[in-house]
Amino acid sequence: MPGLSTATNGRILFGGDYNPEQWPEETWHEDVRLMKDAAVNSVTLGVFSWSKLEPTAGAREFGWLDRLMDLMHEHGIGVVLATPTSSPPPWMGHLHPDTLPVDQDGRTEWWGGRQHFSHSSATYRRYAAAVTEDLAARYGGHPALTMWHINNEYCTYDWSDEAAARFRRWLQGRYGTLDALNEAWGTAFWSQGYGDWAEIHTPRHAHYLKNPSQVLDFRRFTSDMLLECYTAERDIVRRATPHTPVTSNFMPLWAGQDAWRWAAEEDVVSVDLYPDPRDPAGAQHGALVQDMTRSQARGPWMLMEQAAGPVNWRGVNHPKPRGLNRLWSLQAVARGADAVCYFQWRQSRQGAEKFHSGMVSHAGEEGRTYQEVKQLGADLAKISGRVTDRHTVNDIAILHDWHAWWASSQDGRLSAHVDHPAVLHAWHRALWESHLTTDFAHPEHDLGGYKLVVVPQLYLLTDAAVDNLLAYVRGGGTLVSGFLTGVADEDDRVRPGGMDPRLRDLFGIRTLHEWWPLEPGEPAECDGFRGTLWSEEIEKTEEAVAEASYKGGELDGLPAVLRKGRAWYVSTLPEPESLRALLARIAAGAGAAPVLDGLPGQVEAVRRGDLLFLLNHGREAVTVEVPGSHRDLLTDAEVSDEITLGRHGVAVLTP
Structure with a gap:
């Protein structure tokens, strides 16, 4: 299949979402002049253009897009052409209420914003396929076309009756029989046994806690339904243009999509990335998302969206200080991006995002934002021929899995303060601040090429994943795991003994007596450091070594950090400096070294x-x-x- 290199042709793609339908046509030629001055070589057209392309049901107005495609080609600017299906026109919801999503309280989500579509609606899917077919037929042979962009930031949940009908079919495909479903969902608890498929609904608002296995499957179902929408449109454009790559942009570390599964269906993996310029950890957050996206792509990837200045959706939206836009853009290139793009080209004067920055801000050509964009364009042109399609080899892999995240984030857990993304960030930050570069991997991926594998937290592990970790350590790898790992199987059923027995043996845990979550600000004193957030009452085996023990309190003298051979288990979250020192020590013992020694901290x-x-x-x-x-x-x-x-x-x- 075609990849990103098909579109880049040896260049770093530079540009962004272009929404010229918001502007008088005479502005388009001025835009092209500014694009060429800034070395822009790629624009994304059509993302939110459905009502412009199809103003009434079945109508088509392509003339404006014809002129734009020709204009871009005339000036040597490639087009990433989007299907407009993330924002249906008002007529669709008006004529077909079944296309509108329903929230978990049974309320319809109306048009007037965006993403107001039911992923399960057959009517929505029919209209989406029709407009995609016509776009592919009209522009598949256009010389400006370099890539297809399907939809935008898939993020719709739906609890409607139509979604419930599809959910039932999805469950029948997964389990086959109601007996198997009842077993997987543990419906013997609270008299929830199902005797007819028609009794099953989406997990709407309930009087008290919902069945966690049902909620977990609903998360899986939602990701799969959105993926069906993507692949349906992808297959249409692939038939028309088999040599043109296809993408759809992820939101960074978003809970709604199993991005490992999605990435396998994309020719180009792309992401939208918006760190807060006032966040001291903003650069590390960017590095984490970039590492994860590169790992999903297994090579070069596309930064589809970032902000040239402030966004509009935080409580206070700060601009980027001088030089930060360039710095973070080149950070993405360093970590594998072969495309650096923005939302959007020209800042809107109306609409919900008129205060979201553009490459050309309200200040215009003389504004600092555009002048810095010009400098970045020149910088990217200088390095394009030396960096595109080059790969980075890392010695460390961090394991992440959406199913583990979904299962660990439900109601009824031991601590609402244990947040999966926050724990993931803490461990990645410890490595990043130690100047140790990392990949990400799924727990069932081949890990044999890594010297060190890091598991910040994987509450749910399949049998295949457990076997994979054991095989990795037996093969000579070093594994370090955080707390609450291997607790549940794929149905969110607690493993015997509170942790998979094979993992307990791997780490040297004889008995995991109790979990001891900590209150915010409550420390767990340990040898040489303080733990936070969590602690565990562990009895070790004779073969295991307590590298650190708890001091004082109910856990006094019990192991806090345990090692058996090359397998380490950390039963608390050490404070940042201590976690950094611990992981740096383990990495050094595994033979994983920083890129350069003696680097200044920043x-x-x-x-x-x-x-x-x-x-x-x-x-x-x-x-x-x-x-x-x-x-x-x-x-x-x-x-x-x-x-x-x-x-x-x-x-x-x-x-």
């Missing part, structure tokens, strides 16, 4: 192919030791043994 070093990216996330200049002779591709300057990076400065060094 400097990130990443290798992509034979290029070394140095990124200064601080606001002060800093000098970095880089032994040997190099050339900085951004400045064309020769570098010997050290380089000074200014505020938010970046260097891309050749060997």
Whole structure:
């Protein structure tokens, strides 16, 4: 199948969502002039254009899009053409109420915003297929077309009657019989046994706690229904243009899609990324999302959306300080992006996102935002030929699984303060701050190429995943796991003894007596550090070594950090500095080393192919030791043994 390299043609794609239907046509030529000045070589058209393309049911108005496609081609700008199906026109909901989603309280979600479609609606799917067929037929042979973009940020939940009917069919396909479903859902509890498929509904609002296995399956079903919508449109454009790659943009670390499964269905994996410029951990959040997206793509990926300045959906929407847009964009390139794009090209004057920044802000051509965009375009042009389609090899993999996240985040758990994404961020941050670069992997992936595998938390593990972890350690790998891992099977059934017995044996745990969650701000004192959030009453086997023990309280003297051979178990969440030191120690013992030694704390070093990216996330200049002779591709300057990076400065060094 075609990949991102088919669209890039040796260049880094640079541009963003272009919504010219919001502007008078005379503005289009001015846009093209500004695009060329900024070295923009790619725009995404049509994302929210359904009512413009199909103003009434069955009508088609393509003339405006014809002129735009021709205009882009005339000026050498490629088009990522979107299907407009994320935002149906008002006439659809008016004529066909069955296309509208229903929330868990049974209330209809009306048009007037976006994503107001039921993924299960046969009517919606029919209209979506029809407009996609006509787009593919009309523009499949257009020379400006470089990629297809299906829908936008799939994120719709639906508890409607039509979704319930599809849910029942999905469950019949998964379980076959009601006996098997009742067993998987544990319906003997609270008299929930089902005697007829018609009795099963989507898990709407209930008087008290919902059945967690039903909710888990509803999460799986929702991801699968959205994926069906994507693949239906993807298959239409593939038939028309088999050599043109297809993508749909993920939201970063969003709970609604099993992105491992989705990525396998995409030619190009793309993501939207909006770290808060005021967040001290914003750069690390970006690195995590970039690492995860690169790992899903198993190679180069596309930064589909970012903000050139402020967004409009936080409580307070701060602009990006000078240089931060360039820094974070080049961070994405360092971590595998072959496309750096924005929402959107020109900042809107009306609508819900008129205060969301664009590459051309309300300040226009002379504004700082556009001037910084121009500089970034020039920088990307300098490195394009040296970086595109190059891969990064890392020694460390972090394991993540959406099913484990879904199962661990339901009501009725031991601590509402244990948040799966927050724990994941804490462990990734500890490695990132130690200058250790990482991939992400699914727990059933082949892990044999990694020196260290890190499991921040995987509450749910399949039998295949457990077997995979055991095989990895038996094969000589080093494994370190956080608390609440391997507790449940794929039906959210608690494993015997509160943790899979095979994992207990792997880590040297004789008995896991009790879980001891901690209140916010309540520490668990341990040898040499403080634990937070969680603790566990563990009795170890004779073969295991307590690398740290609890001090005081009910767990006094019991192991907090346990090691048996190359398998480590951390039963609490150490404070950030302590977790960083622990993981750095384990990584060193496994033979995983930072890209460069002696890096200042605010400097990130990443290798992509034979290029070394140095990124200064601080606001002060800093000098970095880089032994040997190099050339900085951004400045064309020769570098010997050290380089000074200014505020938010970046260097891309050749060997």
